[in-house]
Amino acid sequence: MPSTCQPPQSIEAAAFRLAREAVRALYAELVLEPKPGLVSLRDTGSHHDMDAGHFVRSLFALRHYFAHMVRAGARQAAFDELQALGLQAEARMLRATGGINTHRGAVFCLGLLCASAGWRVAQGLPLHAEGLRATLCRRWGPALSERAAQVRRRPPASNGQRAARAHGLRSAGDEAALGFPVLFEVCLPALRQARRAGWPDRRARVQALFATLAVLDDTNLVHRGGIEGLHFARQQARGFLNQGGAQGADWPERARAIHAQFVARRLSPGGAADLLGAACWLDAVTGCPLADPARSPVLEAWS
Template identity: 60%
Template sequence: MSALPRVAPAVDTAALGRAATVALYDELALAPKPGLVSFVDNGSHCDMTAGTLLRSLFALRHYFPAIATAGAADADFTALQRLGIAAEARMLVATGGVNTHRGAVFTLGLLCAAGGWLQARGDAPSPSALRATLLQRWGRDLDDLARHPRLSNGLSNGRSAAQRHGLRPAAAEAALGFPVLFDVALPALRRTAHLGPRLARLQALFEVMAVLDDTNLAHRGGLDGLRWAQQQARDFLEAGGAANPAAILRAQSLHVAFVDRNLSPGGAADLLAAACWLDRVCTA
């Protein structure tokens, strides 16, 4: 009797990639959100609009499925980096040199790669499995990247601010398995899902803002600006957060205050998008 043919695991890296693009759109569409670009206004940004971000999304649309496919093929960290650097270059061409989604290229790219790795081995992506894959497969490389900035694609404004103020940059957050993403952002998004997508995303954003070493805020406002923004987020949460009937009005008032101070929590926005990706992919 002949052996049954082996069935290859179902790998849908295109779906993982599409979910990343949609997650970035989820973040863009949320309003009001302090200092950040939306379809309503440009927030604290004089160099970009919602249109700029949409052009960036269009330029990145092939990158996320490609890095998911690379993850499925068990690519090493250098190969993932090459894909990310090429994606950044396409983004900058599309935006006229404006850095719209560099953080998302890094964070969502790693998540897509981990999702592809799991799918290729017959495992469904779950938050715990994705986190374990990141740490086990590329954790040592991420730790090296966090310790040695020269290994990254140039010294970004965020990394410079992290070094100047002794903060934890995105690479260090990744090397720890994205604790703010998995322990704060995603639980907040799911815990408040009954409020509807808009308010749940607002809650997740503010919970991240309250605890994240957001180097975008530190770059724009120094350590004082970061600490001020974190306190505003804590005050919003202590007043009931997104469950407060006046949450939208309070968020709009904070938006104005952040714009007045030229502050924008871009790191928190990246983690909100990543949480939206996790919620969509892991639910499916």
Template identity: 60%
Template sequence: MSHTVSSAAQKLGLAAVRALYAEVALEPKPGLVSFRDCGSHTDMNAQTFLRSLFALRGYFPRIAQAGYDGAPFADLAHLGQCAEARMLAATRGINTHRGAIFGLGLLCASAGQLLAQGLLFTPQHLRAVLLSTWGEALAQRAKLARLAAPVSNGQQAARRFGLRSAGDEAAQAFPVLFDVTLPALQAGLQSGAGERAARVQALFATMAVLDDTNCVHRGGIDGLRFVQTCARQFLQAGGIFQTDWQLHARAIHASFVARRLSPGGSADVLASACWVQSVLVEFCRAGFSPPWSTEVDPTEPQKPVTSWQERPELVA
């Protein structure tokens, strides 16, 4: 596996970090951590997420480069495992981004391979490349997960209630992301509602349909159904096009906190949608031509970073 990362892979990875920052910064966001409060969590806050993002900032460019190189799925999995270890070390054992390491990491790898094949960056091409390159491995992984003893909270919930896990979503090229979340985000942006409101709309659209095993783990199957029902009611009332949509969303937030519900899976999908949209804008509308010959060694020592203010380009 290559130890150098091209500038295009760096761009893909930086877009991933920015998308994850956009997700944690978003508010109102029912039950989830934001800069306003800790949502339904007592073991983490926004600073925990920022420490995690610092730890992961090299992972997304590396997996994008691995995708460009056509690395086998085992290599991608190894990169993800190393990234998870760095995340847990940075957060003192708190799982902030395990879902994003898997899902958004796969998308970065797929984007790298897409560029290697000289294809235009589109959602359709991204999904096709994911399936043609690693689809068989992902399907086998999902099958083995269904047969083996569950090793994560999400797998336990999916097994018990017959839900579609994150692994199942990946094996099907992320249908909720591309069929629900991304279209909702794009529709919100096209309406002129602004990025913040469009992201909230996309989050609620996702919560309404996703088998979010985080909710099942914290509140049982009734907790998941409550989340889905609240999201559908918000959308049926007009979503972000209600005059009092922020009050409505914050009331739902309070009801989730009271029940300890946190739709973390939906948050991961939203971050992925933000990433896809940002890459579409930067790589396509700007006519970006990937300079793959320009390489950077990610193992080269960097200046220590002690705050986000020292690296504004990570969050701009």
């Protein structure tokens, strides 16, 4: 087993904190409203098979997974081990939700980020966004690139893969192999720019979500609405941003009007939601503390 620079107790403390922040970040994404087409505490968006309760049960099922990924990263685990941990977490999620996919994208994206953080903690290196991205690319980038290449050679195994293949889009696997460019170059900067401007957390997160939606190859949208659905979603997001984004007294009404249009078209930007959750986690562990979004059973029952 590779040696580390930090004692086991330091890694355990970091694993607990980083995993807890992962749950907090995903809860922050869940309770955010308005967000077009997505499940919130207000309504179920474009989904008839899931509600906020499914997401809460999923978070309980996943809360230890993120700590496992931190520990795996700390011991410099190979990608095959990270992938196995992710598949086990998906199975727990599906058991908790009765077979409904609530957080598969977050398991993949946020799990990899937790592993990258674990590696840096073990080496005594600071946690900052640039370093986490560099660690991900250096430690597991080649394996992620090979995985993405293998997926392209095989028949598509998921709705997202089929959508990406049919329209020449970047899948979640392609994004990971590139070090999550939309997350690090669009979503997180939009969140932090809004925070630096003094915007409250809710407005900052809505702004980051729409900035992400405007550029991401969100295959969830293509699966539900075809390539026209993706183009429509991007157009709506850009229009919202061009009208001032999440500022001005009317921003919630403008965002809810877009939400209504997404629901009418059955559009749900799950990929953008996953990146927003990851950005909230990055903001918490590398910058300003993540404000407690609300008192919740998920956070109170953490153990």
